[in-house]
Amino acid sequence: MSRFMTHPDYSFEAAARALGATRIAGVDEVGRGPLAGPVTAAAVVLDPENIPEGLNDSKKLSAKRRDVLAKDIHRLAEVSIVHVSVAEIDEHNILRASHIAMERAVAGLSMAPDHLLIDGNMIPKGLTIQSQAVVKGDAKSLSIAAASIVAKTSRDALMMDLAQQFPGYGWETNAGYPSPKHKAALIELGVTPHHRRSFKPVHNILYQGKN
Template identity: 50%
Template sequence: MLELELGQDQGNIIIGIDEAGRAPLAGPVTAGAAWLDHGRLDPALACRINDSKKLSAQLRNTIFEALTDEASACAVVAVGEASVEEIDSINILQASLLAMRRAAEGLIAALGAREPIRSVHTALIDGNQLPKALPCPGRTVVAGDSLSLSIAAASIVAKVTRDRAMAAFAEQFPGYGWERNQGYATPEHRAGIARLGITPLHRRSFRPVREALLLKA
């Protein structure tokens, strides 16, 4: 585990950061950040934490609730996001990195509020690019959600948070199936675009959305 390699067992504070929602045609991109307190983390829970894409929705939700349960205090998590407007303005990659930086800032603030700790030693970032102006030293990890428990936890936090947000947006904009497809370019979502048009939550910089706008022009 990368956390041990970086001295977690010697008291170094290691956090993980991952994002969800780069590919969808609609909605914000969301990043999660997580610090795990291994002294309080239930080993049975640790064994279930994995890349969010490899877990069922039910298991993701169960782990999310455990990670955010204040009574257990086994983790501190935070979320950052970049809006549709930011995605269209600076592109999805830069917006994802911005969301990651915001998640890191939120987690560091939450850690400081919980208890006096030393500064964060390393933020493990899933992928191959570091966000600009990270508030702590960072290290990229390709396929990090399979190599780092903290990144895997962050991936679950990001995925569940975004899925729940898209389900709420689906009530505001029915007919696109966001409660099921989370804004991805599924046949149901594409059919909704063809029938109902584009909403303020659609990413206009994405080709299928641009093409739909041109057809309506």
């Protein structure tokens, strides 16, 4: 099989176990790119004897399949999900806010893991547990894939709720990302309390009257 068609497996977790780790958490975040809404992170500790079937990078799954798998993950694994607010995104920056979300997601687990598998190429500075950054980890590690799924489904559900409170921006379908409908609504309807004021399209409308 081509390396571009691989699916996540348990090899990163198995390698950590071979070195003595017994409680391994996959960590991922979603929501760096949207103009509105929080950034969300999840930490998931899978039971190696009872891993949900069909785990994959959340971006490669349909919404329906993600919802089914999210329920399986919540039922069969330990899950911690954290939303970091727009205010904190604007106070720090989106990279640091996403790392804060990851740190809090790990802290929210009932027991501290002894090894972390983190999606991306950076380890958040607030994590003192033995950690391994895995580039495109949601497509390589089952634990990270599981975290990507529950993070996305949780954030999507939150944005669906916000879409009912602030109709017209299309958050129920674009999840706050800068789709044409969302950007047009920003000009027509204005900026909501859930928009990230530090992001250029929102900042420009607020302070320069530009798109």
